[in-house]
Amino acid sequence: MLSFWYKNFSHIPRHHGDFHRAKLIYHLLLFVCILAGVVTALNLFLFDAKEIAFIDAIGLTLSLCIYWYFRKTGNVKVAGWAVTILFITIIWAFLTVWSGNNYGIVWATLIPPVAFFLLGRSMGTLVSIVFFSYATYIVYGHVQAGLTYQLSLGGVLNVIEVLIAHIMLFRFYERTRADAMLQLQQNREQLEIIANTDKLTGLNNRQRFDQQLHKYVVDAERKQQPFALLLVDIDHFKRVNDQFGHLFGDSVLQSLATYLQQNLRSEDFLARWGGEEFAVLMPNTSSRQAYQLAERLRELIADTPICEHEVTFSGGIAVWRPGYDAETLLGHADKALYKAKDNGRNRIEMYT
Numbered sequence: 001m002l003s004f005w006y007k008n009f010s011h012i013p014r015h016h017g018d019f020h021r022a023k024l025i026y027h028l029l030l031f032v033c034i035l036a037g038v039v040t041a042l043n044l045f046l047f048d049a050k051e052i053a054f055i056d057a058i059g060l061t062l063s064l065c066i067y068w069y070f071r072k073t074g075n076v077k078v079a080g081w082a083v084t085i086l087f088i089t090i091i092w093a094f095l096t097v098w099s100g101n102n103y104g105i106v107w108a109t110l111i112p113p114v115a116f117f118l119l120g121r122s123m124g125t126l127v128s129i130v131f132f133s134y135a136t137y138i139v140y141g142h143v144q145a146g147l148t149y150q151l152s153l154g155g156v157l158n159v160i161e162v163l164i165a166h167i168m169l170f171r172f173y174e175r176t177r178a179d180a181m182l183q184l185q186q187n188r189e190q191l192e193i194i195a196n197t198d199k200l201t202g203l204n205n206r207q208r209f210d211q212q213l214h215k216y217v218v219d220a221e222r223k224q225q226p227f228a229l230l231l232v233d234i235d236h237f238k239r240v241n242d243q244f245g246h247l248f249g250d251s252v253l254q255s256l257a258t259y260l261q262q263n264l265r266s267e268d269f270l271a272r273w274g275g276e277e278f279a280v281l282m283p284n285t286s287s288r289q290a291y292q293l294a295e296r297l298r299e300l301i302a303d304t305p306i307c308e309h310e311v312t313f314s315g316g317i318a319v320w321r322p323g324y325d326a327e328t329l330l331g332h333a334d335k336a337l338y339k340a341k342d343n344g345r346n347r348i349e350m351y352t
C-alpha cells in the first residue's frame, strides 16, 4: 500500500533540493487523507454529524486531488503551495469552528516549519506572519467574546510567542539549508567537470567518451540514424618526445587538441581517448561525409606547423550499422586506424 502511495517518487534525484520537499508533500498528504478519512467515518456513523462529515469528506477529496496532481506532474512548487494551504485550512478550522477549544493554537506552531520547508524563506516568512496575525486576531476575538478557555490565556500567549520565535529561527534554518544545497550543487558540478575532463588538453576524457558513445549507440538504434566514429593517432609521437622532451610533447598534444576542436563541426564530440590518440563522434553522418571531414582535418594539420613543427596523424573511421554495439564500433575504427598506420601513416582509412 505504501509503496503504491510513493510510486513515481523517483523522478527527483536524492541530492536535489526538492527531493525532501516532495517527500514531505507525500507524507503530509498521506497523513491528511488518513485523518480526514477516519473523521469522516466517525462523524457519519458514530456521531451522526452529517454536516461535519461532509466538510471532512471535502478535505479528503481535496487531498486526493492534490495527490493525483503531484503524482502526474511532479510539480513541487504548485503541490507545495496546495499542501501548505490545505494544512493551514485544517488548523484554521481547529481554531475557529471549535471556538473555545483554543488548544487548536498549539497546532499552529507547525505552520512555520511546514511553510518554510515547502515554500522557501521569503514565502515561508510571509505565509507564517499572515497566519500568525490571523491566529492572534481570532484569539483576540475569543477574549472579546468572553469565551471559556480550556487553555489559560497565559498559555495561549506563550504559544504565540513560540510562534514568533519559530518564524525567526526557521528563517535562519532555511537560509542555512538553501546555502548548503547551493554549495553542494556547485561542488557536484565542479566534480563532474573534473571527472569528465582530460587535465592536459581540457578535452572530454575517456570516461566521458565511453558514456557518450553508449548514448550515441542507443539513440542510433532508436532512430535508426547512423553516426561515424573517427580515431586519430599522432604519427611517430614517440620521436617528438625523445627528441624534444615530454614537456614539448605535452604542448603538441594541447595545440593539436585546440586545432581539432576549432575545425570540427559544433555537433561533433571530441575526446582524448588516451596517450596521443583522440576520438571524434560525428552524429548523423554518412561514411562519405565522415571521410571528407577527416581528410580535411588531416590535410589541415599536416599543412599547419604545430608548435613550429610538422605533425601528422593517421585516422580510422567506422560507421554505425544496426546491431553494432559500442565495442564493435570501436574495434572497427581501431582496425581502420591500424590499416592507416600500415599503409604509411598521414592518411585516413575506412573500415569496410
Ligand SMILES: Nc1nc2c(ncn2[C@@H]2O[C@H](COP(=O)(O)OP(=O)(O)OP(=O)(O)O)[C@@H](O)[C@H]2O)c(=O)[nH]1
Binding pocket: 200, 233, 234, 235, 236, 237, 238, 239, 241, 245, 246, 247, 248, 249, 250, 253, 274, 275, 276, 341, 345
Ligand atoms: N608528452 C606526452 N607523451 C605522451 C603522453 N601520452 C602518451 N605519450 C607518448 O606517446 C608515445 C606513443 O608512442 P607509440 O605508441 O610508440 O606511437 P608513435 O611513436 O606515435 O608511433 P605510431 O603511432 O606508430 O606512429 C609514447 O612515447 C608515449 O610516452 C602524454 O600525455 N604526454
